[in-house]
Amino acid sequence: MDFKTKPFITLFLFLLFSSIFSLTFSAANKPFSTDKSHRVGSSAVFRVHGNVYPLGYYTVSLNIGYPPKLYDLDIDSGSDLTWVQCDAPCKGCTKPRDQLYKPSNNLVQCVDQLCAAVHLTSDHHCSSPDEQCDYEVEYADQGSSLGVLVRDYVPLQFTNGSVIRPRIAFGCGYDQKHSGTTSPPSTTGVLGLGNGRTSILSQLHSLGLIRNVVGHCLSGRGGGFLFFGDDLIPSSGIVWTPMLPSSSEKHYSLGQAELLFNGKPTTIKGLDLIFDSGSSYTYFNSKAYQTIVDQVTNDLKGNQLKRATEDPSLPICWKGSKSFKTVSDVKNYFKPLALRFKKVKNSQMLIPPEGYLIVTKHGNVCLGILDGTEVGLGDLNIIGDISLQDKMVIYDNERQQIGWISYDCDRIPNIDRDFEDDAFPHPYAANFGIFDDRCAA
Numbered sequence: 001m002d003f004k005t006k007p008f009i010t011l012f013l014f015l016l017f018s019s020i021f022s023l024t025f026s027a028a029n030k031p032f033s034t035d036k037s038h039r040v041g042s043s044a045v046f047r048v049h050g051n052v053y054p055l056g057y058y059t060v061s062l063n064i065g066y067p068p069k070l071y072d073l074d075i076d077s078g079s080d081l082t083w084v085q086c087d088a089p090c091k092g093c094t095k096p097r098d099q100l101y102k103p104s105n106n107l108v109q110c111v112d113q114l115c116a117a118v119h120l121t122s123d124h125h126c127s128s129p130d131e132q133c134d135y136e137v138e139y140a141d142q143g144s145s146l147g148v149l150v151r152d153y154v155p156l157q158f159t160n161g162s163v164i165r166p167r168i169a170f171g172c173g174y175d176q177k178h179s180g181t182t183s184p185p186s187t188t189g190v191l192g193l194g195n196g197r198t199s200i201l202s203q204l205h206s207l208g209l210i211r212n213v214v215g216h217c218l219s220g221r222g223g224g225f226l227f228f229g230d231d232l233i234p235s236s237g238i239v240w241t242p243m244l245p246s247s248s249e250k251h252y253s254l255g256q257a258e259l260l261f262n263g264k265p266t267t268i269k270g271l272d273l274i275f276d277s278g279s280s281y282t283y284f285n286s287k288a289y290q291t292i293v294d295q296v297t298n299d300l301k302g303n304q305l306k307r308a309t310e311d312p313s314l315p316i317c318w319k320g321s322k323s324f325k326t327v328s329d330v331k332n333y334f335k336p337l338a339l340r341f342k343k344v345k346n347s348q349m350l351i352p353p354e355g356y357l358i359v360t361k362h363g364n365v366c367l368g369i370l371d372g373t374e375v376g377l378g379d380l381n382i383i384g385d386i387s388l389q390d391k392m393v394i395y396d397n398e399r400q401q402i403g404w405i406s407y408d409c410d411r412i413p414n415i416d417r418d419f420e421d422d423a424f425p426h427p428y429a430a431n432f433g434i435f436d437d438r439c440a441a
C-alpha cells in the first residue's frame with residue numbers, strides 16, 4: 001500500500017501464546033470483582049494532541065512511574081493493551097533512551113491474573129511462578145508489539161480534585177514491527193481503550209476508581225480531550241446505539257448501518273461498523289467504497305475540481321484553480337454522508353465533508369475514506385479519526401452502548417480552569433503525597 005500518512009489500523013487484537021493449561025489458574029477464573037453498589041462519581045480527563053493530517057494520530061501524555069515520566073501514547077479504541085517502548089535491547093524502538101520506559105523489578109509474574117487475561121486465546125502455563133509474563137499484540141495493519149508485562153504507578157488527577165496513583169499493568173515493548181511502507185510511529189506507545197480485561201479502562205474500573213466508560217473528543221483543528229468515567233457526558237442530545245456483544249475481538253462494534261449520501265439512501269445497507277480511534281482514516285468495504293467514490297465523482301462533474309493524480313498523499317485527490325488551505329475552502333463542492341443504524345429510531349451519524357476530506361500540503365483535497373477490502377479488512381468497516389472529529393464519542397461499557405454528539409472539542413467542558421494545557425499534569429509533583437491504599441497492592 002502506498003500510504004504516506006500512517007493508516008494506523010489497530011484493531012484485531014490477537015494475543016498469541018503457546019502454553020499448556022495449568023491448574024494453578026482455576027482460582028483465577030473470576031479475577032476481578034466489580035462492586036456495583038459502589039457508585040463511582042469521578043472521571044479522569046486528558047488533553048489530546050495530534051491530528052488526522054499530517055500526523056495521522058492523536059495522543060495523550062500519560063504519567064507513568066515514580067517519580068512520574070510522561071509518555072506520549074497513541075489513543076486506540078481498537079485494542080486493549082497499553083504498551084510503551086521499553087528500555088531493553090529494543091527492536092523497532094524509535095525513541096531516544098531517555099524516552100523509553102525502564103522496568104525496575106516490577107515485572108508482572110506469569111501467575112498474575114492479568115497475565116492470564118493477556119493470553120486469552122490459548123491455555124496459559126507457567127513453568128515457574130515468578131516467570132515473567134510475555135505478551136504479543138498484532139494489529140490489523142500488520143504492525144505488532146512484543147514485550148513483557150510490567151506494573152507501575154499511573155498517577156491520575158480526577159475531576160473531583162483528588163490525585164490517585166493506582167498501579168496499572170501494561171506492556172514494556174521491546175520488539176515493534178511497523179506496518180509495511182509506513183513510517184515508524186512517533187509515539188512512545190499505544191493507549192489501549194478497549195473493553196478487554198487488560199485495558200487501562202478495565203483496570204481502573206476494577207479498582208473501583210471510575211465507571212466503565214471512556215470517551216474522546218478529537219478536534220478537526222487538532223488536539224481535543226479524552227476521559228475515563230462519565231462526568232463529562234452531556235445530559236441530553238447524545239445519539240446512542242447498542243454496542244454489539246463483544247466477540248472474540250475486543251473492539252467497539254455497532255449494529256448494522258445503511259449508507260446515505262446527501263440525505264438519500266444508497267444501495268449500501270447492512271454495514272458492520274466499528275469505531276477505532278487508532279485508525280486515522282475511515283475504511284469501507286470495496287462495494288461501499290466504490291459507491292462513495294462514484295457518488296462524489298459524479299457530484300463534482302462540471303465544477304472546477306479536477307483529479308490531482310500527482311498528489312501522493314492519498315489514493316484520490318482533486319485540485320482547484322488555486323491551492324486550498326483548509327477543508328472549508330472546498331466543502332461546498334461536497335455533500336454529507338450519513339450512517340443510519342437500523343435498531344434505533346433516529347440513530348444516525350452525520351459525516352460532513354470535514355469528516356471525510358483532508359487538504360494536503362500540496363494544496364489539494366483528498367478523500368479520507370479508503371478501500372478496506374484492499375488492505376485486508378474483509379467486510380469490516382472502520383470509522384476512523386477523520387470521521388470522529390468534532391464529536392464527543394462515548395463508549396459506555398456499563399450500559400453496552402456507544403454514543404456521539406457534535407461537540408466543540410477545543411475546550412474541555414467546565415473543568416478547563418483545572419486542566420490548562422500545560423499546567424496539567426505538573427500539579428502531580430506537588431500532589432504526590434496523596435496515596436490510595438486500595439491501589440497500592
Ligand SMILES: *[C@@H]1O[C@H](CO)[C@@H](O)[C@H](O)[C@H]1NC(C)=O
Binds near residue numbers: 043158160161
Ligand atoms: C475522587 O474520585 C476518586 C476516583 O473515583 C476517588 O477514589 C476519591 O475518593 C474521590 N475523592 C473525593 C475527595 O471524593
